[in-house]
Each structure stands twice: as structure tokens, then as C-alpha cells.
Amino acid sequence: MPATNLQKLIVAIDEEYPILEYLVIWDWTGVNSTTLILPETLQAPHLCHLTLIGFALLIGLRLLMTAVGLVTLCLRMLETLGIIFSFPVPNRDIERQLSHTQITTPISLPNLHRFSFQGVSTYLEVLFINTTENLRFKSAKFKFLIGQVYVGVYPHKVETYALAINVDCWHLDWQVSFAAQFFKLLSQIFSEVEHLTLEHKECSWHSEEHNEVDCTKWHKLLDSFRNAKTLHISDGLVEELSCCLQLDDEELPLEVLPELKELTYSGNSNTGDGFTSFIDACQNAGRPVTLVHSSNQRPLESSFEASTITSSEAGDNVDT
Incomplete structure (x- = not known):
């Protein structure tokens, strides 16, 4: 259909179509680029x-607000997608139901550049993300905050995240456990991440019991980033992670971060002594790691307040 006729058709479909189930409109000519806009009054409740x-x-x-029975949705030009769940009172029955729900409706977003998620972990556990080889991440930043864990993943030389996840979770051990579980499932996506940052905002009134994280959980999380070349650890995690980079019998887990070249920590310079045995073991194994002390400690912020929605060069394809 010529571009002019397509424009006329789009303008004409400005009412409700109660029995319409299939709607496919494709500008094969490419003349209009992304200038085509559906009428605001177009509705199809049974679409x-x-x-x-x-x-x-x-x-x-x-059209999208009223099509509650939508089974297949293809948005090839969509670049930014945000999903937020917010409930004042957790509902365990709903969470249990969601955790056992299989997602059978595929949504293809071939031009997606940025994806954000906020909610309790149950919703994320039923969300499956599959990427093509064109999607590349170079750095990842974890912020273990009061009441939530935030993860931002960034493309090469881009300061705006391409993937952001914000999950409501109070205690540090729960936060690390969730992060380890989720990123293990998607470790292939993050296999090319070279720069890893771990930050933590401590809270004095939190239970010490829940602030102590089993080292196996940290190892599981770090194992999802086996290609990481640099690791930055904030002051709030230095003591804990320095202990977790060695075992009780003084044998160091050298399989953790096998490509690591530089380990940076912030806070008191003396706290870096805890990494000495790890650094020495790496040196003896023939893969030296440089230990760097950083005096810069930026205040932590909540992800969705600190970030702005702009496009980035993350890649070409994300399927959910």
C-alpha cells in the first residue's frame, strides 16, 4: 500500500472495533520512519x-489500555521499558502463585535499549530474559541500600544504565541471596562484564544477624562475573568481603574472579590489609592482582531517583 494511502487508513480507524482480534500494520516502504501515530480514539477491547x-x-x-486480552504484542521500535510493582502490604498467597506461574506469552522488543524493574523479588523470579549476541554489558554496579537492592548494568563507555533492577528487600543477607540467585540464572548475559562495583549503606538499627552474609552467597554472586577485570568494594563491605576471599583453612578460592587484574577498596587504608592473603595467593598462582585504595566515597542514592531516562547504545535485542 502506498504511504499516502496508509496515512489515510490510519486516520480513518478512529473508533471502537468491538470484534477486532488481529491488527497488523507495517510500513514496508520505510518512508514514514517512526512518524506514524495511531488515533487516540482507536479501541479494540477484544484485540x-x-x-x-x-x-x-x-x-x-x-488501544493498549483497553486491550486487556492481548496475547501477542510486537513493538519493534520500543527503546525504554519500565516495570514497577508497589504494594503496601506483602501478599504471600499472590507471591506463591506468581513464583509457580509459567510465562507463556512471548514479547519481542528488538530495539530495546533500556530495561528497568522495581518490585518484590517474586515478580522478577518469573521474568525470563533472553538476549541475542548483540547485547553487550561492560560494567555492573550493585547498591545494597536500606530496604532495597539496586543493580545497574552499563554498556561500554556509557554512564546511563542499559538495565536497571530495583528490588524491595530489607536485610543484607537477603539482598545478596537474591542477587546471587538472579544473576546466576542470567550469568551468560553478563559474561562480558569487566568492571564490577559493590556498595553498601550500613544501618545501625538493623539486626547483626541479618547483616552477616554467608561467604558462599558472595562467591555465587561473584561467579556470575568471571570475566571481571576490576572490582571496587565500598567501605561498608571491605571487612566482610576480605574475609570471604579466603577460606577457614586459609585456602583461597582462586576460582572466584579468575580474570581479576585490579581490586579497589574505599574507606580507611588499613582495612585493605584483609586482602593481603588473597593478593599474595593470586601472585603465587601467576595472575597478579593490583590492590588500590580509593579515598573517594560517593553517597549512595536510590536508583529510580538518581537516574534519568535516556537512550543508550546497549544493543539491538532483548526478549522477555
């Missing part, structure tokens, strides 16, 4: 399959 290629979607589009 099940929707494919739009070459369109710019308006926020609050009635």
Missing part, C-alpha cells in the same frame, strides 16, 4: 494480536 512497525506510540494510548 488479541497486535503488530505495529514504523509507529510512534503515545503514552496512555486507548
Whole structure:
């Protein structure tokens, strides 16, 4: 269909279509690029399959708001996706149901550049992400905050995250356990991450019991980033991680971060002494690691307040 006729057709479909189930509109010519816009008044309450290629979607589009039975959705130009769940009172029955729910509806977003998620971990456990080889991450930053754990993953030489996850979780041991479990499932996606940062905001009134993390959980988390060349540890985690980089029998877990070249820590310079045995063991194993003390300690912020939504060059394809 010529571009001019396609424009006329789009303008004409400005009402409700109560029995419409399939809607596929594709600008094969590419003349209009992303200038095509569906009428705000278009509605199809029984729509099940929707494919739009070459369109710019308006926020609050009635077509998407009313198509509650949508089974297949293809948005090839979508670049930013945010998912937020917020409930004042946790519902264990709903969480249990979600954790056993299989996702059978595939959503393809081939042009997605940024993905954000916020909610309790149960929702994330049923979210499966599969990426193509074009998606590349170079750095990852973990912020273990009061009441939440935030993870930002960044492309090469880009300061704006390409993937952000913010999960409500109070205690440090729970936060690390979640992060280790989630990133182990998706370790292939993050196999090329070269720069890893771990930050923690301590809280004096939190239970010491829940602030102590089993070393195996830290090892499990670090194992998802086996290609990391640099590791930065904030003051709040230096003592704990220095202990976890060695075992009770003084044998060091050299399989953890096998490509590590530089370990940076912040806080008191004397706290770095705890890493000495790890550094020495790496040297003896023929893979030397440089220990660096950093005096810069930036205040931690909540992810969704600190970040702005802008596009980045993260890659070409994310399927959820």
C-alpha cells in the first residue's frame, strides 16, 4: 500500500472495533520512519494480536489500555521499558502463585535499549530474559541500600544504565541471596562484564544477624562475573568481603574472579590489609592482582531517583 494511502487508513480507524482480534500494520516502504501515530480514539477491547512497525506510540494510548486480552504484542521500535510493582502490604498467597506461574506469552522488543524493574523479588523470579549476541554489558554496579537492592548494568563507555533492577528487600543477607540467585540464572548475559562495583549503606538499627552474609552467597554472586577485570568494594563491605576471599583453612578460592587484574577498596587504608592473603595467593598462582585504595566515597542514592531516562547504545535485542 502506498504511504499516502496508509496515512489515510490510519486516520480513518478512529473508533471502537468491538470484534477486532488481529491488527497488523507495517510500513514496508520505510518512508514514514517512526512518524506514524495511531488515533487516540482507536479501541479494540477484544484485540488479541497486535503488530505495529514504523509507529510512534503515545503514552496512555486507548488501544493498549483497553486491550486487556492481548496475547501477542510486537513493538519493534520500543527503546525504554519500565516495570514497577508497589504494594503496601506483602501478599504471600499472590507471591506463591506468581513464583509457580509459567510465562507463556512471548514479547519481542528488538530495539530495546533500556530495561528497568522495581518490585518484590517474586515478580522478577518469573521474568525470563533472553538476549541475542548483540547485547553487550561492560560494567555492573550493585547498591545494597536500606530496604532495597539496586543493580545497574552499563554498556561500554556509557554512564546511563542499559538495565536497571530495583528490588524491595530489607536485610543484607537477603539482598545478596537474591542477587546471587538472579544473576546466576542470567550469568551468560553478563559474561562480558569487566568492571564490577559493590556498595553498601550500613544501618545501625538493623539486626547483626541479618547483616552477616554467608561467604558462599558472595562467591555465587561473584561467579556470575568471571570475566571481571576490576572490582571496587565500598567501605561498608571491605571487612566482610576480605574475609570471604579466603577460606577457614586459609585456602583461597582462586576460582572466584579468575580474570581479576585490579581490586579497589574505599574507606580507611588499613582495612585493605584483609586482602593481603588473597593478593599474595593470586601472585603465587601467576595472575597478579593490583590492590588500590580509593579515598573517594560517593553517597549512595536510590536508583529510580538518581537516574534519568535516556537512550543508550546497549544493543539491538532483548526478549522477555
